[in-house]
Amino acid sequence: MxxxxxxxxxxxxxxxxxxxxxxxxxxxxxxxxxxxxxxxxxxxxxxxxxxALTSSERNLVARAAPPENATLEGSRYVLTGNVFEGGSGEVTGFGISSRDPSAFAVGEEAELRGGATLTVEANGDYTVAYAGQPEPGRGQRIFVSSVEPPKFTTANYENVLFSEGLGKSFINTMTVTIPATVIPILIAAYAAYALAWMEFPGRALLLAAIVGLLVVPLQMSLIPLLRLYNTVGIGKSFIGIWLAHTGFGLPLAIYLLRNYMAGLPREIIESARVDGASDFEIFRKIILPLSFPALASFAIFQFLWVWNDLLVATVFLGNNEEQLVLTGRLRELLGSRGGNWEILTASAFVAIVVPILVFFAMQRYLVRGLLAGSVKGG
Incomplete structure (x- = not known):
């Protein structure tokens, strides 16, 4: 082209x-x-x-009505019903044992105990016929192989959205996430300005230590930090988890913001100092407005990390019903075995609604913040 x-x-x-x-x-x-x-x-x-858009094969088990519900038709007592119980599908075969759920063809008679017979039609209608008046008992189990049309439902979302305690967990997550995003940004902005534009002894060593903290796994500090919190009386509290997320997020925040601020035009800073502006005035009136893309970029990362966190929340808040976060609530709803796929998939979309809104609200600053410092202003 x-x-x-x-x-x-x-x-x-x-x-x-x-x-x-x-x-x-x-x-x-x-x-x-x-x-x-x-x-x-x-x-x-x-x-x-x-x-999802094609018919699916499925083996299901249905139970006929109790024998005492049979009605007399001619010389035989008959029970009727449908194996799909109000649903839909096409029966391809049926059986009376789980070992062979398609032992009999549709419309064929299967012999049961006591001279009774069972017939299942393609639409799921079954007929149990007894030679004489049946004795009371449990209904006959019917094993069916069927082909069902695609089924879509909103019941999965209803199960998640209207589960008990979900609203409280949502509020708890917001209570954790918002301060745990704002606090590290405030601290990191001051620290980044100092490391970028203020001269003091040991600045290079301090920056190297911050970079080194980026490679330290946070799992190493969870238990010692929790023991310290319990000693000072802030264990299992929102204050404790705010401080924990602040500490875990500060190294990356300081590193990103320092690199961005160091790439700002030096002439602007020097002109402001010549005019008598203090460091705080330079930081508040010049650096902060110019650094908004970098601040927004880190805010997105920190918000997503805290919102989706389960490990730190479990350690520093526990599974108390009053303090359980959204990820913890969805884990409890899913169950310990994790076999409820419909709950897992619906929960995933419920949990990402707020992060998606935050991302699209601030995404225009993301690329500018990530590429900050790659081209130095002249």
Whole structure:
């Protein structure tokens, strides 16, 4: 393809194709989770989301009505019903044992104990016929192989959104996330300005120590920090988790903001000092307005990290019903075995609503903040 400046190089096509592939790799799993969250839980358990628009094969177990409900028709007592119990599907075979759920063809008679017979039609209607008046007892179990049409439902979201305690957990998460995002930004902004534009002994060593803290796993400090909090009386409290997230987020925040502020034009800072401005005035009136893209970038990262956190919240808040965060509530709703896929997929989208709103509200500053300092102003 030709352009005003000549033919487009092959590298441009490689870049474009790579970007498309990366976007697909990120969006395809998310789309799959969305489709899964709207599927019927029984179909979701036996087939992948890519089969959502096709009929699915399924083995199910139904139980006929109790024998005493049989009505006399001619010389036999008969029970009727439908194996789908108000649902829909097409029976491909049935049986009276779990070992062979398709032992009999549709419409074929299966012999039961006591001379009774069982017949199942393609639409799921069954007929149990007794030679004489049956004795009271449990209904006959019917094993069915069926093909069901695609089913979509909002019941998964209703189960998650209206679960007990979800509203309280949402408020707890907001209570944790907002201060844990604002506090480290305030502290890091002051520290970054000092490391970028103020001369004092040991500045290089302090910066090296901050960079070194970036590679320290936070898991190493959870238990010692919790013991310290319990000693001073702030264990299992919101103050404790605010301070914990602040400490864990400060090294990255200071590093990012310092690099951005160091790349700002020196002439502006020097002119302000010549005019008699103090460091605090330079920081408040010049540095902060120019550093807003970097501040917004870190705010996005910190908000997403704290909002989706479960480990730190479990350690510093516990599983108290009054202090349980959203991720903890959804974990309790999912259960210990983690087999409820319909709850897991719906919970994923419920949990990302607020982070998505925050991201789109501040995304225009994200790239500017991440690329800050790559080109130094003149």
């Amino acid at each position: 030709s352009t005003p400046v000549g033919s487009r190089p092959a590298l441009a096509w490689v870049v474009n194709i790579s970007v498309i592939l990366l976007v697909a790799l990120w969006t395809l799993p998310t789309f799959g989770i969305l489709v899964s969250s709207l599927r019927d839980k029984d179909q979701l358990a036996v087939s992948g989301w890519w089969t």
